Amino acid sequence: METFDLDVRRHVYFSIVANGRPPTVVETAEAFGSDATQIEDSYRRLHEAHAFVLFPDTSDVWMAHPWCFSPTPHRVEAAGRVWTATCAWDALGIPGTLHGDGRIESECACCGEPVTLVVRDGVVADGGDLLVHLLVPVRRWWEDIGFT
Amino acid sequence: MVFLRSEEHLSRWLDTNGYEPGATLTVPKMNELARRRYWTKLDPGWEPPAQAEFEALLGELGLVGHFWSLE
Numbered sequence: 001m002e003t004f005d006l007d008v009r010r011h012v013y014f015s016i017v018a019n020g021r022p023p024t025v026v027e028t029a030e031a032f033g034s035d036a037t038q039i040e041d042s043y044r045r046l047h048e049a050h051a052f053v054l055f056p057d058t059s060d061v062w063m064a065h066p067w068c069f070s071p072t073p074h075r076v077e078a079a080g081r082v083w084t085a086t087c088a089w090d091a092l093g094i095p096g097t098l099h100g101d102g103r104i105e106s107e108c109a110c111c112g113e114p115v116t117l118v119v120r121d122g123v124v125a126d127g128g129d130l131l132v133h134l135l136v137p138v139r140r141w142w143e144d145i146g147f148t
Numbered sequence: 149m150v151f152l153r154s155e156e157h158l159s160r161w162l163d164t165n166g167y168e169p170g171a172t173l174t175v176p177k178m179n180e181l182a183r184r185r186y187w188t189k190l191d192p193g194w195e196p197p198a199q200a201e202f203e204a205l206l207g208e209l210g211l212v213g214h215f216w217s218l219e
Contacts, residue, residue: 087149089182096183109150110157124176131152132178135170137215
């Protein structure tokens with residue numbers, strides 16, 4: 001991965017933490033003093049490298065794991081914000097990414113009943129009796145990263 | 149990847165949707181996997197982790213076999 005793309009990726013992730021959302025191509029171009037086309041190309045390369053995921057046929061960030069920027073059943077309160085996670089893995093990954101505690105509000109995929117998990121000091125303090133199920137083998141995750 | 153309240157709910161969910169069973173983890177195990185996998189996401193010098201690194205992590209957590217294979 002090129003150094004420029006790593007810098008862009010870092011800017012995207014740090015902007016998410018600072019602002020609660022990913023920067024647009026134009027915002028990133030302004031931050032870098034670059035041409036928007038250059039940043040758009042970088043976003044595309046980062047998407048193809050699975051560093052983050054763009055909405056189909058756009059240059060807008062859809063997922064920057066563990067965060068998701070479209071509605072899902074998984075909401076995570078951590079570091080003073082409420083975030084959306086792509087899946088159960090990412091819901092637990094948000095406290096880990098932020099090196100802090102977290103409270104996860106989600107649902108049972110079967111019955112739709114709310115479930116709550118608490119991660120404190122790195123361990124599951126509440127919700128430890130729940131299960132996580134993965135349908136798709138690891139090697140096939142990127143065939144459809146929104147359904148694993 | 150979804151949360152389920154129990155083995156009974158898991159079986160019902162698979163049957164209702166016609167899904168083939170994949171892999172089931174306890175929440176503490178998934179927390180350990182997610183935490184270790186994502187711990188460096190915000191490191192200023194982050195680079196894409198090597199496949200071997202992910203394989204090693206899965207192995208350390210006992211997540212081995214065809215389902216967990218990266219090849």
